[in-house]
Amino acid sequence: MANAVQSYHHGDLRSALIEAATARLSEHGVDSLSLRKLAEDAGVSRTAPYHHFKDKSALLSAIAAKGFSDWHTAAKRIFEQEDKTPQVRFREFVHEYIGYAADNPEMYELMFGRTIWQNQAATNDLKNVAFPCFQFQVTMTRYWQEKGLLPNNQDALRLAQVTWGTLHGIARLLIDGIYADSSHIKEMCDCAADLFMQKQA
Amino acid sequence: MANAVQSYHHGDLRSALIEAATARLSEHGVDSLSLRKLAEDAGVSRTAPYHHFKDKSALLSAIAAKGFSDWHTAAKRIFEQEDKTPQVRFREFVHEYIGYAADNPEMYELMFGRTIWQNQAATNDLKNVAFPCFQFQVTMTRYWQEKGLLPNNQDALRLAQVTWGTLHGIARLLIDGIYADSSHIKEMCDCAADLFMQKQA
DNA sequence: GTTTTATCTTGACAGTGTCAACATAGCCTT
DNA sequence: AAGGCTATGTTGACACTGTCAAGATAAAAC
CATH class of the missing domain: 1.10.10 (Arc Repressor Mutant, subunit A)
Incomplete structure (x- = not known):
């Protein structure tokens, strides 16, 4: 300096x-x-x-890795709020996931875009941060299944893929500008949460 | 010639x-x-x-438009099979949607990627083909709600956004190489279908 | 037959990622 | 302290990219 x-x-x-x-x-x-x-x-x-950095992709991977670690801690914070009921935390998680994507669209695009993942371009450093993040989704899903929030007759991994897929899909529709109308984000989140938890409804 | x-x-x-x-x-x-x-x-x-073509984006939009019209007719064909129960058709639709994406990954990426949608870059020609395609998703959702397949206490538009979001999200996770393991596609589709129709389970 | 319009051409510009060859700064060993 | 090695920086070059400007020709319109 x-x-x-x-x-x-x-x-x-x-x-x-x-x-x-x-x-x-x-x-x-x-x-x-x-x-x-x-x-x-x-x-x-x-x-x-x-x-x-080996090439441009390696630099992008490094940035994305930071994003994943940030999101992982955010997710843990939401999940581990012991003073709230699982239902409340689940709903909060849904809102926070979409909220994170909506607030940091370019970072989300980088983290979950094909740029760094396709053609096995992902760095080992990136995988080491991202995979635990994915795994955490499965852990949470299993917990919510045990609490009777999510259907128990489904494989946890499969169910985690679907719930995550839902959040990911909504996030991408918003970010990519396919749904320019972002004024109903909250309603969409609630609808998704209701749908998953409908056994309790 | x-x-x-x-x-x-x-x-x-x-x-x-x-x-x-x-x-x-x-x-x-x-x-x-x-x-x-x-x-x-x-x-x-x-x-x-x-x-x-005005620019590269306009050419890409023209190709995507063809993709949308193709998919729209495919979707209609599945939806209008009167010899099958709504349940069967719904499950089939889920499989076909993910199947289309998996079989034509680059076309799907183009159709639903930010390349042609972001910054209001979408051509009017594209919008005129794509929006009816989106709208059809709402139409189908409303039908499945009436048949008691999907929860009836949700707004059709909102529910269509969520179900479509789910399919879109799963498709993108597969296409973008985030889930390289594509051997369990069928199970994921069934899990998603089960989840949406769980009231009937 | 002349003029207008659609279509296609070459030339040019400002970008991009990346490789090769070279230079120096800083540390490590003797 | 001297010499050498390695990490880190440099300029030059190459093959690309999308896109604009200006000019040429074919086809259609009058």
Whole structure:
């Protein structure tokens, strides 16, 4: 920092790139995110990033990994509120999931988009953060099944895939602009929650 | 065709471009689809396509429109099988929806991806084909509600959004490579169908 | 037959990711 | 302290991309 002028090296380019990328991501979207611009943001030449990331996809994976770890802790916080009933927590989880996606559309797009997942492009670092996040969905589902909230005659993994799929699908319809009308998000969340918990209704 | 050598004009470049694009789409994916390659496929210069499409997005929209109209007729065919019970047809619809996505991943990605929908980029031609397709989902939902298949205490539009969201979400998880394991597609479809129809279970 | 319009052409520009070859800064060993 | 190794930075180059501008020709309209 202090020796920025003197020192040939940047100091912590890797962090600087991720930081710049995160800023650009939420502002201009994942599509208009170029390595060259990020390098310029960090005050460094075009190819410098390649000494810290194998390629563009690796950089994106690193950002997505941060997103997954953030969401994982958020999900745990919601799930572990012992002062609330499972029903309330479930409904809250649904709202928070869609809310997270709606509030951070570009980050969500990056985390769950094909850019970093397709063609086995996903980094091991990314998988190590994302898979526990997916697994947590199964854990929660099993818990809600035990509490009689979700149907007990279904395999937990299968049911987790479907419930997660529902949230994911609604989130994507909103984010991708297919449903431009985002004024009824809350109603949609409640409808989904009601549908899953209809045995209690 | 016959006068291809003599004639300065291509003849039906618009159709040729769409055809070439559709072929390339299913083979190499939407991401590696460039106007220049398509022009080359059609035996024409790089900028010729601009006399038939405003820009790349307009070409993609035209292809997607074809996909929507194809799917719409497929959906109607499934829905209108009068010799089968509503239950059977509903389950079949779920399987066919995911099946269509799994069999034509790149087309599905194009149809429901942000590429053509974001930033109000969608052509009017596209909207005119896609919106009736969405609307049909609501029509079917209302019918299944009347038949007692789906919960009747929910708004049809809202419920259609959620059921469609579920199918869409599962389809995307599969297509985007987040669930590489596609060997349990059928089980997931059955689980989703069971979940929606659980009142009858 | 002349004019207008649709269609296609080449040239150019500003981008992009990424590789190769080279330079230096900082640490590690002797 | 000297030399060498490695991490980190540099410029140059290549092959792409979408898209605009300006010019040419074919086809249709008058």
